[in-house]
Amino acid sequence: MEAIFDHLMLGLKVAITPLNILWVFIGGLLGTIIGMLPGLGPATGVAILIPITYNMNPATALITMCAVYYGAMFGGSRASIMINTPGDASAIVSCFDGYPMTKNGRAGEALAISAYASFIGGIIGMVFLVFLTEPVAMAALKFGPAEKFSLLLFALTATVTLSEGSILKGFIAMGLGFMLSTIGIDGQSGSIRFCYGLDALQDGIDFLVAMIGLYAVAEVFKNYGSLHVKYSVDSKTIGKVWVSWKEFKRCLLPMIRSGPLGFFVGVLPGMGGTIATFLSYATEKGLSKHPERFGKGEIIGLAAPESANNACSGGAMVPLLTLGIPGSGTTAVMLAALMMLGIRPGPILFEQHPEIAWGVIASLLVGNVILLVINLPLAVPLVQLLRVPLRIMLPMILGLGYMGTYFLNYSSFDFILVSIFALGGYLLSKLSVPIPPLVLALILGGMTEQTFRNAMTISDGNVATFFVKPISLTFLILAAISLVYSLWRQKKLSSPHQ
Amino acid sequence: MNKKRALWMVLFVATAVVFATGTALAKDWKPTKAIEIIAPAGPGGGWDMLARTVQKALTDEKLVDKPIIVTNKPGGGGATGWTYLKGKKGHGEYLAATSPLILQNNLLGKSELTYNDVTPIACLMAEWETIAVKADAPWKTGKEFFEAIKKNPASVPVGVGPTLGNDDHIQFLTIAQAFNVDPKTVKFVVFPKTAAEQIPAILGGHIGAITISMAETLEQVKAGKLRLLGVSSPERLAVIPDVPTWKEQGIDLVFPHWRGLIAAPGLTDEQLKYWDTVIGKMVQTKTWKDLLKKLDWDSFYQNAADHKVFLAESYKSQDNLLTSVGLKK
Numbered sequence: 001m002e003a004i005f006d007h008l009m010l011g012l013k014v015a016i017t018p019l020n021i022l023w024v025f026i027g028g029l030l031g032t033i034i035g036m037l038p039g040l041g042p043a044t045g046v047a048i049l050i051p052i053t054y055n056m057n058p059a060t061a062l063i064t065m066c067a068v069y070y071g072a073m074f075g076g077s078r079a080s081i082m083i084n085t086p087g088d089a090s091a092i093v094s095c096f097d098g099y100p101m102t103k104n105g106r107a108g109e110a111l112a113i114s115a116y117a118s119f120i121g122g123i124i125g126m127v128f129l130v131f132l133t134e135p136v137a138m139a140a141l142k143f144g145p146a147e148k149f150s151l152l153l154f155a156l157t158a159t160v161t162l163s164e165g166s167i168l169k170g171f172i173a174m175g176l177g178f179m180l181s182t183i184g185i186d187g188q189s190g191s192i193r194f195c196y197g198l199d200a201l202q203d204g205i206d207f208l209v210a211m212i213g214l215y216a217v218a219e220v221f222k223n224y225g226s227l228h229v230k231y232s233v234d235s236k237t238i239g240k241v242w243v244s245w246k247e248f249k250r251c252l253l254p255m256i257r258s259g260p261l262g263f264f265v266g267v268l269p270g271m272g273g274t275i276a277t278f279l280s281y282a283t284e285k286g287l288s289k290h291p292e293r294f295g296k297g298e299i300i301g302l303a304a305p306e307s308a309n310n311a312c313s314g315g316a317m318v319p320l321l322t323l324g325i326p327g328s329g330t331t332a333v334m335l336a337a338l339m340m341l342g343i344r345p346g347p348i349l350f351e352q353h354p355e356i357a358w359g360v361i362a363s364l365l366v367g368n369v370i371l372l373v374i375n376l377p378l379a380v381p382l383v384q385l386l387r388v389p390l391r392i393m394l395p396m397i398l399g400l401g402y403m404g405t406y407f408l409n410y411s412s413f414d415f416i417l418v419s420i421f422a423l424g425g426y427l428l429s430k431l432s433v434p435i436p437p438l439v440l441a442l443i444l445g446g447m448t449e450q451t452f453r454n455a456m457t458i459s460d461g462n463v464a465t466f467f468v469k470p471i472s473l474t475f476l477i478l479a480a481i482s483l484v485y486s487l488w489r490q491k492k493l494s495s496p497h498q
Numbered sequence: 499m500n501k502k503r504a505l506w507m508v509l510f511v512a513t514a515v516v517f518a519t520g521t522a523l524a525k526d527w528k529p530t531k532a533i534e535i536i537a538p539a540g541p542g543g544g545w546d547m548l549a550r551t552v553q554k555a556l557t558d559e560k561l562v563d564k565p566i567i568v569t570n571k572p573g574g575g576g577a578t579g580w581t582y583l584k585g586k587k588g589h590g591e592y593l594a595a596t597s598p599l600i601l602q603n604n605l606l607g608k609s610e611l612t613y614n615d616v617t618p619i620a621c622l623m624a625e626w627e628t629i630a631v632k633a634d635a636p637w638k639t640g641k642e643f644f645e646a647i648k649k650n651p652a653s654v655p656v657g658v659g660p661t662l663g664n665d666d667h668i669q670f671l672t673i674a675q676a677f678n679v680d681p682k683t684v685k686f687v688v689f690p691k692t693a694a695e696q697i698p699a700i701l702g703g704h705i706g707a708i709t710i711s712m713a714e715t716l717e718q719v720k721a722g723k724l725r726l727l728g729v730s731s732p733e734r735l736a737v738i739p740d741v742p743t744w745k746e747q748g749i750d751l752v753f754p755h756w757r758g759l760i761a762a763p764g765l766t767d768e769q770l771k772y773w774d775t776v777i778g779k780m781v782q783t784k785t786w787k788d789l790l791k792k793l794d795w796d797s798f799y800q801n802a803a804d805h806k807v808f809l810a811e812s813y814k815s816q817d818n819l820l821t822s823v824g825l826k827k
Contacts, residue, residue, distance in 0.1 A: 043540070043541065043542075044541075046541075047541035047542075047570070050541070050550065051550075051553075054554060140698065141698055141701050141702035142702055143698070143702070144699060144702055144703075144704030144705075145687070145699070145704065185574075185575075185608060185661075187660055187661040187662075187688055187690050188661070188662065188688045189662075190606055190607075190608065190661065190662060190663060190825075192608075199574070199577075202573075202574050202577075202608075203572075203573045203574055203578075269691065269694045269695055269698055319694070319698070323697055323698065323701070323717075323718075324717045324718075325693055325694045325697050325698070326542070326694050327694065329540070329542070332541075332542035332543075332694070333541045333542040335542065336541065336542040336543075336546065336547050336550075339547070339792065339793055340547065340550065340551065340554075340789065340792065340793065341792070342791075342792035344716070344717055344794075345717070346716075346717025346718065346720070346721065347717060347718065347720075347721035347723065348717065348720060348721050409571075409572065409573060409578075410571060411573075411578075446690070447690075450688065450689075450690055453688070454687045454688065454689070457655060457685055457686070457687050458655045458685070458687060458704065458705065460652050
């Protein structure tokens, strides 16, 4: 225990130099701004920094990149809250209650709680990183293809059951998402699936394109359908970026609960923020005494996933620091940048370069404080955007959406895709088919399929493999419970009062 | 007086213009605008790192006098970026990173594009392939390992990524054949996220072995968690002196996982000569050598002419192999 504090002090000594604090500030600001723009996520932000890091010492370089990563996590939900356009996959869930809060005139509150929740999640992630890196890294190794498949199945089931309206429609949406995820070249067999001779489809559908279409552009359509309806925005309270102590207290426990959840999911390579946020939302909705308030601007529905999301980026550092393998797209870029500086993270990084490993961990503490300081004032001008009339705002969102789409792959074909998704999203919302299961299935579909195949290959085609492994079985039981529970709830709601 | 001065100026400018354009008109070619190096994948991968190392070496050593930008054009296992390059016909300011995938994509019918659609500039570096097992696994040599597979293929699932038919996979198939193991009986588990999934899967005991680039395993080997059964280099590598080459184990296989540079098609001889010279100088510089060392990459330089021959030969030999193991239909 004492050794840990010694190390942490060493880390703080590295992190708290004027130069490093300056870089954390610059990185955090850059990350926040990049995170806000649709289509640009933390991986892009870190990639932009690579040429700058060439001339830094490795600790400063890694600290700066972490600041960008965290900044993007803070910023990612801004656009979700303000214009229903997630900046990144892990910000999808922030739309569910964040955007309704904005529509209810509580944008300032939403932005404030999202900054606080991000901070709390980030700190929880850091504390876990300090004390639990080693055991958690070992535990994560127990997750093979079978365990991962069951976890994915649970996340998908939970998402279907948490969505509004009928569960059947939720499963229809999930089915659509799975179908879309099969488009493209299949890595295992090499066969080209459902491309209809279009080369542009060979890599599959980029889920960010789908997201921009289904959320941002479809939202514009929806608003044009109701231009005459005014937001219930009170111009007196609009600029207040502040959350009352009473509301904060209500969110506190959910935020703290979501931290560890996010951290553990983040440790699993390739899983990441998307699952963490969806699961934390599902958990809080399940635990809430008023689940019917979720999706209509319930502040807990925003606070919990925001916390999970940031704790998750702490978790994603575990495989990078202990195994030298990237747990997410962003840490992959960090790894590349570090290698060019001659540092190869791995099992012996903590022994060989304690100043780097602990410096980074300590910088997360510093970074989170700085990001909170950056983000609260930054929300003030953002909220002012709501004063812009809809007829001016909507074309701007449309432009931003298409621009973001082009930035993803520099492919003009994506314009067509984004338009199709927008029309489809509009249609689905008219049929009250929930969008989240579709998006999640599209994001996780490929992984679900491949983990299933891999588990089958390893077990020689024996399905029992999912039931004999304890971790896998646990997730399957959880999935079954969430399904049965929500069917029971739906039946109770739909049956007339006796 | 002023008039005279003006005349002098005219003379000076005229001379300057004539001589400046004169050099440009002569047979030497130089980039006239910013140079673009295309990494046909996202940031963080092998191509991206090659593009960025070349960018850094050329810039730091001042071998080019125009700025260099690296652009990431992911998609189609490289095809998206290379097709973009193909469209820049005759423009000398565009380069792209390549690897054997430019051959394999075509051989496996994933892409129409081949090395003939672009101008090979150089081969730059190689990583070596290895087969890794857990440190406490019973197999110490390639022979022991493949004997076990021959006896019971189902007992040893082998992790490969991101797709079948790449260099990692081909290495394994070649060695399997040499040990008289039918490649079709081997249980391959495909990991689309490559090392990020392969390393935890093997450390966690979910699979029996991985076929992978040696550098990806190095830290685990140093930490005593993985054992390498052999390496595809011609001689033992300095970083892992205890690991025998496949050649030492009686297998006729030296197998570089190389990466290189290509330029747009239809370059003039002067444009080709320019890059051949510049890259030839670059690989001699200290910056380049230092970067290779940091990244654990081996130098594997071939100039434009040699690389073209090498590509043609590789295309043929990989065609034969992929056909014989049933991957090419």
